[in-house]
Amino acid sequence: xxxxxxxxxxxxxxxxxxxxxxxxxxSAARPLDVDSGLPLPEIGQASTVFSLTALFGAYFGxxxxxxxxxxxxxxxxxxxxxxxxxxWIRKQGSTTFEEFLVNMLRGDDTNASAFAFTVxxxxxxxxxxxxLILHEVCRVCLGIRSDQATLVTICVAIVGYFYVLFGxxxxxxxxxxxxxxxxxxxAISFANQAAHQSVVDWSRVLAPRHGYxxxxxxxxxxxxxxxxxxxxVAVVMGAGFIASAPDAWKRAxxxxxxxxxxxxxxxxxxxxxxxxxxxxxPFAMTTPVLPDGIVNLRQMFAGLLVNSAxxxxxxxxxxxxxxxxxxxxxxxxxxxxxxQRRLEKTVAIEVPRFYWRMVTALLTAFLVFQVFTLxxxxxxxxxxxxxxxxxxAGVQAGSAAxxxxxxxxxxxxxxxxALLAWFLYFxxxxxxxxxxxxxxxxxxxxxxxxxxxxxxxxxxxxxxxxPHAGIR
Amino acid sequence: xxEFVKWVLEIAKRIExxxxxxxxAYLVAPGLVFVAVVSGVFGGxxxxxMERPIAISELRxxxxxxxxxxxxxxxxLIVEPIASESRIRVESDQPSFWTSxxxxxxxxxxxxxxxxRSGITAKPPFLGVxxxxxxxxxxxxxxxxxxxxxxMPVENWQLTARRSASILSGTLLACVFAFGIALTTVIPxxxxxxxxxx
Numbered sequence: 057x058x059x060x061x062x063x064x065x066x067x068x069x070x071x072x073x074x075x076x077x078x079x080x081x082x083s084a085a086r087p088l089d090v091d092s093g094l095p096l097p098e099i100g101q102a103s104t105v106f107s108l109t110a111l112f113g114a115y116f117g118x119x120x121x122x123x124x125x126x127x128x129x130x131x132x133x134x135x136x137x138x139x140x141x142x143x144w145i146r147k148q149g150s151t152t153f154e155e156f157l158v159n160m161l162r163g164d165d166t167n168a169s170a171f172a173f174t175v176x177x178x179x180x181x182x183x184x185x186x187x188l189i190l191h192e193v194c195r196v197c198l199g200i201r202s203d204q205a206t207l208v209t210i211c212v213a214i215v216g217y218f219y220v221l222f223g224x225x226x227x228x229x230x231x232x233x234x235x236x237x238x239x240x241x242x243a244i245s246f247a248n249q250a251a252h253q254s255v256v257d258w259s260r261v262l263a264p265r266h267g268y269x270x271x272x273x274x275x276x277x278x279x280x281x282x283x284x285x286x287x288x289v290a291v292v293m294g295a296g297f298i299a300s301a302p303d304a305w306k307r308a309x310x311x312x313x314x315x316x317x318x319x320x321x322x323x324x325x326x327x328x329x330x331x332x333x334x335x336x337x338p339f340a341m342t343t344p345v346l347p348d349g350i351v352n353l354r355q356m357f358a359g360l361l362v363n364s365a366x367x368x369x370x371x372x373x374x375x376x377x378x379x380x381x382x383x384x385x386x387x388x389x390x391x392x393x394x395x396q397r398r399l400e401k402t403v404a405i406e407v408p409r410f411y412w413r414m415v416t417a418l419l420t421a422f423l424v425f426q427v428f429t430l431x432x433x434x435x436x437x438x439x440x441x442x443x444x445x446x447x448x449a450g451v452q453a454g455s456a457a458x459x460x461x462x463x464x465x466x467x468x469x470x471x472x473x474a475l476l477a478w479f480l481y482f483x484x485x486x487x488x489x490x491x492x493x494x495x496x497x498x499x500x501x502x503x504x505x506x507x508x509x510x511x512x513x514x515x516x517x518x519x520x521x522x523p524h525a526g527i528r
Numbered sequence: 529x530x531e532f533v534k535w536v537l538e539i540a541k542r543i544e545x546x547x548x549x550x551x552x553a554y555l556v557a558p559g560l561v562f563v564a565v566v567s568g569v570f571g572g573x574x575x576x577x578m579e580r581p582i583a584i585s586e587l588r589x590x591x592x593x594x595x596x597x598x599x600x601x602x603x604x605l606i607v608e609p610i611a612s613e614s615r616i617r618v619e620s621d622q623p624s625f626w627t628s629x630x631x632x633x634x635x636x637x638x639x640x641x642x643x644x645r646s647g648i649t650a651k652p653p654f655l656g657v658x659x660x661x662x663x664x665x666x667x668x669x670x671x672x673x674x675x676x677x678x679x680m681p682v683e684n685w686q687l688t689a690r691r692s693a694s695i696l697s698g699t700l701l702a703c704v705f706a707f708g709i710a711l712t713t714v715i716p717x718x719x720x721x722x723x724x725x726x
Contacts, residue, residue: 057691057694058691058692058694058695058698059691059693059694059695059696059697059698059699060694060698061698062695062698062699062702063697063698063699063701063702064698066698066699066702066703066705066706067701067702067705070702070705070706070709074709194695198692198695199688199689199692200688200692200693200695200696201683201684201686201688201692201693202681202683202684203684204688204693204696206565207565207566207696207699207700208695208696208699210561210562210565211562211699211700211702211703212699212702212703213561214558214561214562214703214706214707215699215702215703215706217558218558218706218709218710221553221554221710222709222713364691367691371695375699407549407550408549408550409549411549411550411552411553412549412552412553414553414557415549415552415553415556415557418557418558418561419557419560419561422561422564
């Protein structure tokens with residue numbers, strides 16, 4: 057039954073993509089210049105954020121270890137991130153998303169190239185990280201044999217790749233609706249299971265543990281200071297993920313520019329963006345206590361294999377959630393790269409560039425997946441990506457989404473030095489754990505600090521003498 | 529196989545130079561990734577063989593009537609009637625096994641099911657036995673299984689829930705469906721039919 061439903065989810069989405077392609081084929085000249093007619097961007101935002109929470113794992117891990125205050129911080133940060141992106145869009149005044157990206161990257165060529173390369177690279181690596189985690193989810197939570205889990209992961213990734221290739225944004229947005237239905241079904245089944253469990257230990261759900269995200273300067277006691285510190289770190293993290301994700305920019309752009317009653321739609325957009333955080337609460341209630349140290353995923357998700365209905369809902373929901381995040385990451389990375397190339401050399405027919413970048417995205421994600429599979433810890437890449445994500449978010453926040461308008465050739469140095477600092481910190485703090493450990497989330501406060509420092513540097517380096525700065 | 533290569537070359541000849549990027553994006557790149565995984569370029573030599581000839585389940589604990597669990601290592605094998613040969617390492621001081629084979633069948637297959645102190649060698653299918661055969665061996669299971677031409681991790685041969693394996697069937701079906709659509713999108717079918725008609 058689970059296999060049948062997975063096939064239904066994937067094939068129904070493929071048929072939907074084909075119908076979309078017939079009704080609105082990709083333009084040969086500008087295949088990704090599609091803004092109007094994209095249905096319900098809020099839905100995809102919810103699926104993508106859910107992938108960050110449950111599948112990507114960072115938010116879920118933060119919640120299990122640090123409790124509700126940190127989860128609230130992540131939710132507030134997501135809202136702040138969405139409002140920040142909306143502010144950039146309104147300030148820039150672009151009429152299409154492509155114009156928004158062009159204006160973002162127009163300015164100093166070296167800065168633009170460094171930024172676009174970093175954003176695309178992070179998106180492709182993020183897609184690879186999703187592959188690694190889906191593989192682990194299939195193996196541990198769904199009980200699929202390791203070699204078969206690899207095949208399942210790659211097959212789902214190829215199907216997701218074809219969605220993007222066949223239909224671009226329209227395909228991704230339409231399939232997001234189907235995927236959202238499956239993700240919602242999974243959330244309901246988890247909530248139902250939580251409701252039937254005997255007693256919920258609320259102290260575990262609410263209270264942070266010691267040894268994680270301790271405030272600096274020795275202020276480690278329990279109290280408002282500690283909770284406030286953890287809340288603020290989570291706010292920076294939540295806002296940073298949105299500020300660094302081109303997919304979130306696109307969705308925010310569509311809602312802000314192409315919807316009547318833009319404000320009310322944006323409020324709905326934000327509300328749906330918070331939905332995944334609510335899903336985490338029942339999800340966490342069905343999970344056994346996570347001990348400090350090595351994370352035993354099999355023990356954590358043992359409940360999924362017990363109940364057939366929950367198993368079916370979980371398998372389809374997790375694959376749907378993966379597809380949404382994977383497609384969005386691939387498409388966003390490809391789009392930024394296409395725009396960067398356009399600024400270097402404009403051509404009348406851009407579709408071959410789209411195809412070549414899709415090939416690059418797929419092969420990069422696959423090779424990175426294979427390399428990190430050998431390293432053993434499926435969450436290592438996701439953890440490593442926190443640094444680059446923080447740097448992109450910092451650049452965006454400090455330059456008000458005008459990274460090419462920093463002082464000439466300065467951004468490449470900012471990114472390089474920040475990456476170096478991150479990797480040095482990561483090696484000293486985490487080294488290279490071969491299995492996932494709860495202490496990996498202790499790298500997040502440094503990521504938040506890095507984001508704030510980069511934002512400050514970007515703000516100071518902003519080329520205020522540039523007459524084009526801030527306007528299109 | 530030769531016919532298939534000829535067919536691929538024929539298709540490649542028909543691709544317009546301007547459509548090369550499309551051809552690579554629709555068929556070459558995803559095809560390469562798929563073939564790399566299925567053929568086991570990055571994994572074991574039998575990645576394509578999704579149904580293993582033997583399913584392994586490690587036994588760990590013995591329970592007494594008094595309700596006292598004690599550590600008791602062992603291995604349960606379910607051997608499918610598929611032509612294959614493999615050696616499973618099971619270390620035991622007193623090698624023996626229980627089997628679902630009858631005493632007569634066990635004697636008839638003594639060359640196909642051989643046990644010693646370091647493990648058991650199985651060469652199914654067994655003579656006169658069309659069904660899967662269950663074997664239980666006391667002892668400590670090793671990390672790898674020896675197959676002709678190499679070794680494979682035991683993890684990849686472990687017994688899994690059938691509903692879990694069904695997810696693989698579902699995704700493979702969808703993947704093949706997607707490749708079918710890609711093929712019809714890229715290959716200029718009309719041109720080929722015209723040539724055939726003329």
